[in-house]
Amino acid sequence: NAGVTQTPKFRVLKTGQSMTLLCAQDMNHEYMYWYRQDPGMGLRLIHYSVGEGTTAKGEVPDGYNVSRLKKQNFLLGLESAAPSQTSVYFCASSYSRHKPDLNTEAFFGQGTRLTVV
């Protein structure tokens, strides 16, 4: 079982460059999330999706875009990277809370460490 897989694991970008982080899950989860983890800030939600073709803003969406073209994939894009986006990025997925018979905790990927110089 792969669970949640993030690509790449590490990346260094120059200010102004763009990149896309890929998240793939094989658990047939409806919901997917992108978080960033920074020292002293915990995990903050960037964007999330409640189903294929849908996206919504989280707590810190500025500077990021997302797309969910397929149920199993959730892409996070940085159009013009800034040093403030240096962080560890985590993707997660979960079942919908509308299915009470299923565990609805979020499963996380291994993270992507991004440095913007």
Place this chain on the structure above:
Amino acid sequence: DQQVKQNSPSLSVQEGRISILNCDYTNSMFDYFLWYKKYPAEGPTFLISISSIKDKNEDGRFTVFLNKSAKHLSLHIVPSQPGDSAVYFCAASAFGNQFYFGTGTSLTVIP
């Protein structure tokens, strides 16, 4: 504004003793609470959860307590083991599936 707060950045406990990690929240709409454990260079892994209709949930050495009137939850680990040394995050969700996380507490269990 942080809706889920963990006010203790770190905690040290002797092996075999009880570890108590605390979490406070501000949103009264939260109805589902979780604890995650995170080792360095890994993603968070789910530990235990509790619904707002309960005030306690146990799973082996781990027990989560919920005090809705105080908007407070705690995680008890008994007995603590060196392998429990990690960062622990509490999280909360309203019926809409966004998970809001606290800032984490780094637990060190001393052998």
